[in-house]
Amino acid sequence: MSEALATMSEETRRGTMTVDDLARQLADLRRQVENIKPGADDRVSIIVFSGDLDKVLAAFVIATGAVAMGMEAVMFFTFWGTPVLRDAKKSVGGKDLMGKMFGFMLPKGRNAIKLSKMNMGGMGTSMMKSLMKKKNVASLDQMLQMAGELGVKIYICEMSMNLMGFQQGEFIDYPNLEYAGVAAFLEQAKNSKVQLFI
Amino acid sequence: MSEALATMSEETRRGTMTVDDLARQLADLRRQVENIKPGADDRVSIIVFSGDLDKVLAAFVIATGAVAMGMEAVMFFTFWGTPVLRDAKKSVGGKDLMGKMFGFMLPKGRNAIKLSKMNMGGMGTSMMKSLMKKKNVASLDQMLQMAGELGVKIYICEMSMNLMGFQQGEFIDYPNLEYAGVAAFLEQAKNSKVQLFI
């Protein structure tokens, strides 16, 4: 009897499995593996709904912090968050009356937004800004630049643009900007480890 | 030597495994597979805490958008979100003084809620509603009907009902409505791909 066969007989004697048993078990395990729902991508997806200075700052701290940890970050600016990304130096024509009114009433860009609390006619917001400078906390300007350099992806909500009469020509220059609907964002968010509505 | 044995010997010579080796490795892999934490269900779970028109609209846009993408959607209306689902045409008796006061002070249903910002004594809210109509953005009424038809599940928070003195007879008719505690919602949320607090 050859050595190989001797080994096999020994195994068979010890009550071990045949090749066919193994094949069946392997097929079972394969089915089990194929039915495992996979976990999410290493990504943070943030809906920036609020246009308040404090909340927008928080959103950027989280997004840039996530990228610094090796994750991806995606931000979806919608509703009151939309005008935050307007460029104060850009203006476009051809708006209807409602569009002009919204354009006038909503803050023109990130330097015009206020704290959600303790704004106190702008005094609280100014105080917070000077305090951030003194304490070496990055300003919204710096945050936005950092986010751009780190590859944070920004979506601007098309439904909000349509509603508020904003045009693409009004928004800031940003390396990784896209105009998109909620479906495009949900597609990213549903496979993200973290999703936040801010 | 038979052909089968010849093949085995050939394999053994090439340093391949015996049936027993394979069986051991298969058992290892099975243990590994059984220890994999499975990913979440294809579902969006939203806590609607705020009763503001803009935020409730956003919640419905996300919920119906998710279902349109083939996901499930669950909404948990709590705190200020609870009175949004009252039916303005229904009224119930037997409330104590506090219940009557809350019933009077809180908005009676979805058509009585206001924007979180720029409400301007109701003018901003009216403006937004007429703008939504003009721009063909679905109203809250239409959203709610769509959500019902798409099978979006709605929970109303029992603790909030208890606190604010609301009774089941005050709420809207909705095909997929349940009165539940936070545990029932968390049970859904913890196995969802997306969870949001709005």
Next chain:
Amino acid sequence: MSEALATMSEETRRGTMTVDDLARQLADLRRQVENIKPGADDRVSIIVFSGDLDKVLAAFVIATGAVAMGMEAVMFFTFWGTPVLRDAKKSVGGKDLMGKMFGFMLPKGRNAIKLSKMNMGGMGTSMMKSLMKKKNVASLDQMLQMAGELGVKIYICEMSMNLMGFQQGEFIDYPNLEYAGVAAFLEQAKNSKVQLFI
């Protein structure tokens, strides 16, 4: 021919696989298993950004509810949430002017915070508190104690402390408290089943 070999021949005749085939398939499956993105830990991670009474209560209801369901819970108090955890009976010296101003203007602890809506000069908040008592809903004091006993982990955001001039000596005694940055929180959040920004 030995019995073992007879079995093998029989299997080979039935078109089944050789040990080498199986070994190759097992290696393939192992690679597949190793590439599965694992799901998240059974944990709820909550960012408590808002310092409003209603929202802080909601955060604790969710955190303690999650632990009651066998999950872990982590709360990260940041921005307006930070002063909520100050101990009204503790005071520290050595603050600069800005630190003193913030210390004065921000609510001194959890018993000084207000509802996000219907505060009505404090009347709404008082009404809600007495209502909670009457309806046997746990107060914030009770929630915090329960959270401590249940092992809910609390982080206080170091960036907010720095910005608002808070010192560690001002905060409450809590069994599971840590002063940390956003990275420490994200590390927990990204492997949690549920994440919320409240």
